[in-house]
Amino acid sequence: MLTLNVLDQNEIAPESLVRQSLEQHAALLERCKQGQARYEDSLGWLCVDEWAGEKQLAKAEQLAASIRKTAEVFVIIGVGGSNNAARAVIEAIRPANGVEIVYAGNTLSAYALNDMLKTLDGKEVYINCIAKNFETLEPGTSFRVLRQYLVRRYGKEKAAKRILCTGTQGSSLERLCVREGYAFIQFPGNIGGRFTALSYVHLVPMAVAGIDIGALTKGALEMERTLKAQPAQDNLALRYAVLRNLYFQKGYKVELLSAFEPRLAWFFKWWEQLFAESEGKDAQGLLPITGEYTEQLHSLGQFVQDGTHLMFETFLDVKERGENDSLILGGTDVDDGFDYLDGKDFWEINKASFDATREAHSQVMPCLTLEVGALDAYHYGQLFYFFAFACYLSGEILGVNPFDQPGVEAYKNRLFAALGK
Amino acid sequence: MLTLNVLDQNEIAPESLVRQSLEQHAALLERCKQGQARYEDSLGWLCVDEWAGEKQLAKAEQLAASIRKTAEVFVIIGVGGSNNAARAVIEAIRPANGVEIVYAGNTLSAYALNDMLKTLDGKEVYINCIAKNFETLEPGTSFRVLRQYLVRRYGKEKAAKRILCTGTQGSSLERLCVREGYAFIQFPGNIGGRFTALSYVHLVPMAVAGIDIGALTKGALEMERTLKAQPAQDNLALRYAVLRNLYFQKGYKVELLSAFEPRLAWFFKWWEQLFAESEGKDAQGLLPITGEYTEQLHSLGQFVQDGTHLMFETFLDVKERGENDSLILGGTDVDDGFDYLDGKDFWEINKASFDATREAHSQVMPCLTLEVGALDAYHYGQLFYFFAFACYLSGEILGVNPFDQPGVEAYKNRLFAALGK
Missing domain, CATH: 3.40.50.10490 (Glucose-6-phosphate isomerase like protein; domain 1)
Structure with a gap:
């Protein structure tokens, strides 16, 4: 199962405040588990x-x-x-x-x-x-x-x-x-x-x-059962939803989802849409952006560390490697100045880079870590259900309708008119 | 040459204020054209x-x-x-x-x-x-x-x-x-x-x-001559730099660069790095993000129109099509409900989508449009020089050193230590 870790050195949302907010939204969690009647046209994914x-x-x-x-x-x-x-x-x-x-x-x-x-x-x-x-x-x-x-x-x-x-x-x-x-x-x-x-x-x-869509749906189903069984104080999706809303209230207007595996790039697009369309309304909502590390540490990294204080960060960390995730850096063939890495495993170097980055970023902003078991179909199923359910809760806490997208009509109506529809 | 158009219906930065700011930074512009001594190690690109x-x-x-x-x-x-x-x-x-x-x-x-x-x-x-x-x-x-x-x-x-x-x-x-x-x-x-x-x-x-790197450098050189000849009131780069700083002061903390040509995706990465590293320091700077339209209108679009008021938008619009930019939508073969588009040119449909989007977004935020002649080597040369010079000016107006990136040391030092360097 997913785990959620919080590094919040500057106590933007201390644990006592988080627990209080979890308690406050316990009834909401139960209503969401059942599915509210007013969203009955939009809750086909809940089961x-x-x-x-x-x-x-x-x-x-x-x-x-x-x-x-x-x-x-x-x-x-x-x-x-x-x-x-x-x-x-x-x-x-x-x-x-x-x-x-x-x-x-x-x-x-x-x-x-x-x-x-x-x-x-x-x-x-x-x-x-x-x-x-x-x-x-x-x-x-x-x-x-x-x-x-x-x-x-x-x-x-x-x-x-x-x-x-x-x-x-x-x-x-x-x-x-x-x-x-x-x-x-x-x-x-x-x-x-x-x-x-x-x-x-x-x-x-x-x-x-x-x-393997059987594995994918199995992962989703197990996540559904887990989240529907967990009470408010232990509910992973509610905790994530509560944290992001607390940070938002404290002035953090951007959530940066980042990962050290470039193959998550298209998952990032899914996640951006999920949260941008579900929460970006009524002049509200966290702006969801994403960081493909380590590459973007060499572009966005300076801003994250030292720029305008706008964002908190959620790291998506992968626990187990897949079959294509191993590569050993050979010993030095010529004196290239990287002898301290002789024989090291890229998976481990990449993990060290994650640890160092999180430690550095957590000096200036809250850093969440969602640890996912592996990047296979089963765990994608978990991720899809987890974020969908968390997004539903988060939109409810924010006070918006998580299931509509009225803002996209603004350009569509103009476009249809221009094209003579 | 590039042109810059401003749609600012809510008068966040009225023209009178812009002209005043241009005047105020006229001396800075001249110093930047020459290159200040304190940046002599970083200005090799200026000529x-x-x-x-x-x-x-x-x-x-x-x-x-x-x-x-x-x-x-x-x-x-x-x-x-x-x-x-x-x-x-x-x-x-x-x-x-x-x-x-x-x-x-x-x-x-x-x-x-x-x-x-x-x-x-x-x-x-x-x-x-x-x-x-x-x-x-x-x-x-x-x-x-x-x-x-x-x-x-x-x-x-x-x-x-x-x-x-x-x-x-x-x-x-x-x-x-x-x-x-x-x-x-x-x-x-x-x-x-x-x-x-x-x-x-x-x-x-x-x-x-x-x-064709000859064409690329020619475009850059012509942009250099243009920007170095234009006085403050007419200087395209200074105007762009002044506008983004005025919006920043008014509370717009994010600049969204968007375009309707997906092949600009990698140019976006270059632009993000340029501005994130140059301005994201001393707890300052616009967060640079990008929108690949029309695809991301179906993900980010809702947030842009209706979400938290954080951003202004800069559209990169392409004036002339290249040889691969033409495709006509055939007449209806079956009744698919899109008969109003029979025989239309995708280039024109895409342009209509741009117009409609800009009009809709400009209801809620300032929208700039940078029109570039075409997406060929010559015009990439123009874009590289334009944004580099504008970024230099913009960092100076913001009051940061546009040429360093001290923040990236924070994770690098931790990483080198962890790897035993």
């Missing part, structure tokens, strides 16, 4: 079994197996909540026996789309258009571009067999699939995009890529 | 000709041509200021006839290093270790890993002919090169890493990748 139970897992695996028979490349057409979770896991794990995954529907840049199309030539292509609300421009336009690309390559009839759509029941996307004979699976009607990690939306593309 | 004049260009091109004869893949071993500028240009332009570029020396992750090594097998490899101060762990350890890899593949003698180092004169890296027979070129002694875009440090790898 992992609802959208990632045995039946859905079996169907996702079966669907993926049939796609994997023919596909050499699988294009995920989706943006934000419709691609971030799958991408986070796929790009971190990249199974050797997986189908190549390409991303579309996340840009309006002609340059990026042309680049994407070039990667498909000469390969057997299968596409998956994922859109809860099939009005968003990026997936809508990319879907058309790719659909027409398939028709050019395979003819209309054969192209139709290479198209899978993920949409809500009764949506215009479903009607399109019925008319044109495309395969269709269900986007949960009672989950907003950023909370759909544990559903067909992401399980199907992950399975196509060769991810 | 483009000093490190990117005809002689250096010719040498960089000659060196690159000889490497391009044998290399299929060229590994840039460097971190922060030793790779960000080259990477920004190479990853955005990726010339078709270029040598493949791989990055190392920017991580301590065994996973990332193992991945990097796998990409080299079966290809003709050439490496370039770039380090001003050859004490930094990432380039030091990656250099050893890659040197030993080359020796295994080619034998010691032939490996030595595939190694190029970029270091300061008199450095331990230079001595190593002399002893071992590696090629050596000069890292400017009078420029800090993040300001070295226009020097061998970056020009050589860019030229190896097939970038």
Whole structure:
């Protein structure tokens, strides 16, 4: 299970204050465990079994197996909540026996789309258009571009067999699939995009890529049971939610999530969306930013240590290494000045760098550490559920609706008007 | 030339206040144009000709041509200021006839290093270790890993002919090169890493990748002449520096640089380092963050519009399209609900999205727009010089030393101690 460690040398939120706040939100925790009625349209993720139970897992695996028979490349057409979770896991794990995954529907840049199309030539292509609300421009336009690309390559009839759509029941996307004979699976009607990690939306593309989605959902389910069993004083998600709100009240307006493994880069994107969209409203919310260390210690590091006091930091630390995580630095071949590292293990050097960084940063800001067991499917399942539940609690403590995103209408309405919709 | 447009509907910094501040800093501008004596060790970039004049260009091109004869893949071993500028240009332009570029020396992750090594097998490899101060762990350890890899593949003698180092004169890296027979070129002694875009440090790898470094330096030189000729009231860099400082004083603590072209992602990393390291000190400085639109409109967008009021936004807008920037959305093949976009040009849809976004965001925060002519080598040269000069001015106005980075010592000292250095 995850653990949470706090370094708060300047006592921004002393343990007594934290415990008081945990107590104060004990009733909220119980309501959240049950799911409040006012969010009933958005809580489909709260019970992992609802959208990632045995039946859905079996169907996702079966669907993926049939796609994997023919596909050499699988294009995920989706943006934000419709691609971030799958991408986070796929790009971190990249199974050797997986189908190549390409991303579309996340840009309006002609340059990026042309680049994407070039990667498909000469390969057997299968596409998956994922859109809860099939009005968003990026997936809508990319879907058309790719659909027409398939028709050019395979003819209309054969192209139709290479198209899978993920949409809500009764949506215009479903009607399109019925008319044109495309395969269709269900986007949960009672989950907003950023909370759909544990559903067909992401399980199907992950399975196509060769991810062990059984392990992923097992991790999520165990996290669900743990968090629903823990009382307020011991609840890991509530503690994290309480801490971030206390820091926010004390003037820390930015949360910096950082890690020493670059393969977490796409998970960071998922996390940024989760918190930015859930809490960034009513002129409130912590600005979520991320640090890819050690590289960004050489760019952002100076600011973190000495710049404007804006942020606290949450380190995501990985306990156990995977099979690709070992590399020994050979002995000195020539006198290069690094003889003190002869024969050392990069995993250990990287850990030393984490320790030194946390110690230095904790001089000037509170530093949390979330320790995760390993970077495999099982633990990604834990992380998805943990952060989703913590985000729900955190938004409630902040006093905002964690499940809507009214602010994105501001540019969308202007854009639709400009384009003559 | 670049242009700068301001949308400041809530009059956070009215034009009268801006003009007053420009006037107030007119003498500073003149001193900066000349270069102050107290920064003489750090101003080697101020005259483009000093490190990117005809002689250096010719040498960089000659060196690159000889490497391009044998290399299929060229590994840039460097971190922060030793790779960000080259990477920004190479990853955005990726010339078709270029040598493949791989990055190392920017991580301590065994996973990332193992991945990097796998990409080299079966290809003709050439490496370039770039380090001003050859004490930094990432380039030091990656250099050893890659040197030993080359020796295994080619034998010691032939490996030595595939190694190029970029270091300061008199450095331990230079001595190593002399002893071992590696090629050596000069890292400017009078420029800090993040300001070295226009020097061998970056020009050589860019030229190896097939970038037109003559056009790049021409763009920089023309920007230098422009900024040094413009008086305070008309000076583009001073205006940008003044605006960001006025917003900072008014409580905007974060600058969000955004663009609608994903290929600017690596340029963003360069920009973040430039400003984070130059201004993030003495508990001061704008936190520089970046937005890759339209993708991040679907994650960060809600926060920008409705979240805690922390940020102002600077849009980097591209005026002219390049050859890969055109794609027409075909007419409707099936009724997909996007018929209002039939036959539209993605470049125009993307521009409409920019306009709508800026209009929406400008309701709640000041929005600057820097319009750059195109995303080619010439204009990257303009951008590098513009931001470097503006950053110098901005740090001076803020009252910090723009050229040091004392804060990074805090973790480095702890790390060196832990590793027994």
